[in-house]
Amino acid sequence: MDKTLKRMATMQRMQVTGLYLFYSKGYYNTSVDDVLKELSMSKGAFYHHFKSKEDFFIQIIENLLVRKIYTVLIEPIEGHEHTLDLINSCFEDALETAVHNELDYGFVLSNFINEFNGRNERVMKHLNNILKVWEVNLVSAIQRGKFNGYINRHVDAEGVAVFLMSAYMGVRTLMVEITPSARKYRFMSQLRNYLKSLEVKTATANIS
Amino acid sequence: MDKTLKRMATMQRMQVTGLYLFYSKGYYNTSVDDVLKELSMSKGAFYHHFKSKEDFFIQIIENLLVRKIYTVLIEPIEGHEHTLDLINSCFEDALETAVHNELDYGFVLSNFINEFNGRNERVMKHLNNILKVWEVNLVSAIQRGKFNGYINRHVDAEGVAVFLMSAYMGVRTLMVEITPSARKYRFMSQLRNYLKSLEVKTATANIS
DNA sequence: TGTAATACCGACCAACCGGTCGCTATACAA
DNA sequence: TTGTATAGCGACCGGTTGGTCGGTATTACA
The missing domain is CATH 1.10.357.10 (Tetracycline Repressor, domain 2)
Structure with missing residues (x-):
């Protein structure tokens, strides 16, 4: 798969999960770790794609x-x-x-x-x-x-x-x-x- | 001052401050310490009056x-x-x-x-x-x-x-x-x- | 004045927060 | 096959969270 395409697919997947969690638990009440747990992803991966x-x-x-x-x-x-x-x-x-x-x-x-x-x-x-x-x-x-x-x-x-x-x-x-x-x-x-x-x-x- | 009356006055004061802060910053986004700072009160005092x-x-x-x-x-x-x-x-x-x-x-x-x-x-x-x-x-x-x-x-x-x-x-x-x-x-x-x-x-x- | 209950203090705790960093694993171009 | 860029990993950091606890100060009443 094309690299930028894969990157976009991953980011999209992260965002969909993020929206779901932020909506259901609230932004401040959802930790980055919560999102990562749902995605089975590591912190390093998260901060590789988003700066905060x-x-x-x-x-x-x-x-x-x-x-x-x-x-x-x-x-x-x-x-x-x-x-x-x-x-x-x-x-x-x-x-x-x-x-x-x-x-x-x-x-x-x-x-x-x-x-x-x-x-x-x-x-x-x-x-x-x-x-x-x-x-x-x-x-x-x-x-x-x-x-x-x-x-x-x-x-x-x-x-x-x-x-x-x-x-x-x-x-x-x-x-x-x-x-x-x-x-x-x-x-x-x-x-x-x-x-x-x-x-x-x-x-x-x-x-x- | 009567003891129970003083207790009620203090609790009232705490609640008024609490409502103001919870309303303006949100409940989960306001720490107990924030409330206590506004009241110039200690943690011990807080948990003496309220159990959580x-x-x-x-x-x-x-x-x-x-x-x-x-x-x-x-x-x-x-x-x-x-x-x-x-x-x-x-x-x-x-x-x-x-x-x-x-x-x-x-x-x-x-x-x-x-x-x-x-x-x-x-x-x-x-x-x-x-x-x-x-x-x-x-x-x-x-x-x-x-x-x-x-x-x-x-x-x-x-x-x-x-x-x-x-x-x-x-x-x-x-x-x-x-x-x-x-x-x-x-x-x-x-x-x-x-x-x-x-x-x-x-x-x-x-x-x- | 003595004493017992209440009011209040703040150091401390484990758990959790957002974010960093040195590392490896993979994929593609030469 | 090798070099290089990207993807992903997880231990770790300083700071904050709600809550505890052993202590002291103040009060009411005998």
């Missing part, structure tokens, strides 16, 4: 976390179909994955933000960047929805984005407890209610 | 955290005035406090849940209990609102409670970043929008 634990984690963020958020929360709302339906399906799918996750420790990004906030500025910058990318993409999806006539012109796109992100991050924390499925169902029902309030209003639609 | 670090933290939860949540998030919505107004004011005030907090590390309860979830079942039980109390009180406030004619009869009280808790917990995490004030404003605006959708509908109110 922090550097290892930052590479995990950039290589794995960013891609994860993209796949689950950004790409699904990029289409030109009815924006509110896209958002609804996207959240539905994301939460369903969480429900079926045997061991759910909450929204990965939100967990790390909580852990690093006020403690490690360098890591926080990387995490906040992901948050920003998500926000920007949500805002433009909503504006696209307005342009395409699916969303009321007077809706504040930035406000909706902040609200949606808040709701999602919060419910993911709530769902780590017992009966995540019931909470997901109730949450999604209220989310649809909220999304409906953003629709283009017709003269007759809301008379009850 | 974990025990110390659980007492902090029961004595300080529970009361805090009660004061900020439960009592303000207990009245018989318009329920949705009470909720709106309660969230507004709670977030305003967060904005003015020089060093904000997010919603205390939510931070600790994130830190202990899957790592310490005993502590999690105590934290989940607070969450449950909050939820129960929100649900009964909403049902009271329905009874008093402020909220639509068909509204799912449990669903609204989960949604409101999610949104609050999420926005508190989002607000730790830059410009918390702007995010608060946008969030509250959307929250009012959502709360409005729960009101008793009249034939003319929603024609636009």
Whole structure:
């Protein structure tokens, strides 16, 4: 096998294991030795590939976390179909994955933000960047929805984005407890209610 | 001074300092020595009053955290005035406090849940209990609102409670970043929008 | 004033932390 | 086959962790 290819394969394997452990036990609560034990690897090998634990984690963020958020929360709302339906399906799918996750420790990004906030500025910058990318993409999806006539012109796109992100991050924390499925169902029902309030209003639609 | 009174005063002082440090640096990232340094106290004194670090933290939860949540998030919505107004004011005030907090590390309860979830079942039980109390009180406030004619009869009280808790917990995490004030404003605006959708509908109110 | 309980002190412990370093094992190019 | 760069090894280091323990200082009460 090509040398650089093998190197990348090893590093990838280390990062996947690292993300899993950091997510489940927390960054500060997971020692380098823990990661190495899981990998059946030596310390020398670790520090041959990464210059520090922090550097290892930052590479995990950039290589794995960013891609994860993209796949689950950004790409699904990029289409030109009815924006509110896209958002609804996207959240539905994301939460369903969480429900079926045997061991759910909450929204990965939100967990790390909580852990690093006020403690490690360098890591926080990387995490906040992901948050920003998500926000920007949500805002433009909503504006696209307005342009395409699916969303009321007077809706504040930035406000909706902040609200949606808040709701999602919060419910993911709530769902780590017992009966995540019931909470997901109730949450999604209220989310649809909220999304409906953003629709283009017709003269007759809301008379009850 | 009475002996037991002095003991309680000392323990109270220790717990207040402990909560501050655990909140700002995280539980696992704060050593007992850190707490003792802040208190100018010895290890012997600490372990004379508390049998372990974990025990110390659980007492902090029961004595300080529970009361805090009660004061900020439960009592303000207990009245018989318009329920949705009470909720709106309660969230507004709670977030305003967060904005003015020089060093904000997010919603205390939510931070600790994130830190202990899957790592310490005993502590999690105590934290989940607070969450449950909050939820129960929100649900009964909403049902009271329905009874008093402020909220639509068909509204799912449990669903609204989960949604409101999610949104609050999420926005508190989002607000730790830059410009918390702007995010608060946008969030509250959307929250009012959502709360409005729960009101008793009249034939003319929603024609636009 | 004597005494017993409580409050507090800080040296000390084993276990663990992130990181270093001198070493070997392997793989490819000449 | 040999030389050289990369991959991987694990003992070891200084520092920190939660917790212990033998001691002293302070207090309340007889």
